[in-house]
Amino acid sequence: MSAATSVVARYPSALRLIHWTTVLGILIAYGLTYAEALFARGSAGRAWIWWTHISVGLLILALVCARVMVRGTTPMPPPSAALTPLMHFASRAAHLALYALLFAVPLIGIWLAFLRGNEVSFFGLFTIPAPIPVDRPFGRQVQEVHEWLANALIAVAAIHGAAALWHHFVRRDDVLARMLPGRR
Template sequence: MSSTGTPHRDAARTPPRYSAASRRLHWLMAVLVVLAYILITSRSWFERGSDPRLFVVQGHFWVGIAVFALVLPRLLARFANPTPAIVPPLAPLTHLASRITHVALYAFLLLQPAMGMLVVFLERGGIPLGGLMLPSPFELNPHLAHRIEDLHITVGTAFYYVIALHVAAALWHHFARRDNVLKRMI
């Protein structure tokens, strides 16, 4: 509804929720991102060089690869279907903040796994695939790998806060503003 009490123009022309593919990919990727964080933060529970530590670090890497592999299908599903209108509509500044946060989230979903792969390529010379090795297109460069890994950690830490903001905003929309933002993704 608009401020005059009539239905919002855009709401009448768009579906009430994101497409099923967009919703599934959103929640799958959310679970994978949480899993990646759990795996990498749990590595300190295990002794360096131990099998359990290797398992959680490699698990973190492969979950990151899965996130990276799902970004393009998620973007395609997102842009192939109309975006459901937010009812009631957002104020322009709130809408801008939402856009910026979403661009940051998508950048994170692309850049974090890419940086992780780059670290492995530069440090290890390739990505192990069972008994095979996907060779690195780059020369070994442990110094650069370490610098990229530091950036990967810094960006990952910053995104704890962006993700928390995203979750808090969804809850604020649902419980305080009482609009349909969260309902569009469920």
């Protein structure tokens, strides 16, 4: 039976919404880091870039927490029958890496903001003042870790996305279809 005619055991709609919103958030947060160069140091535009970057990072952290809660409280479909044991192992490893990075990158980003003496704001809805002393030299080291882990997140996410597209267009199985938006 082809993937087109088979019934696809899809992930719950809440999980699919969280997944695609997280993807969009990652693209925005990462893209904003390149927009920084368009504005002079100390300008309002540059401050807006970082305010938005931090707000989106907090949103990503909230989304990954929500995702963990949904996964823990909602029945999930079994793994796709199209996956070989090796593919299933690789998928699990990639997902674990993504979860670890989705937690680590925003948390280290928050720590970085605090080390710089900045408060952390979530789209102006609430603000958390820096609870630790300013330490700019250490902050530069933390920034390097934050950037390295963000690049690792992009790399793992790109591999994850490429694998999903390979399943969809080359293998023509249900792996990607299970996470696509739309009705059940």
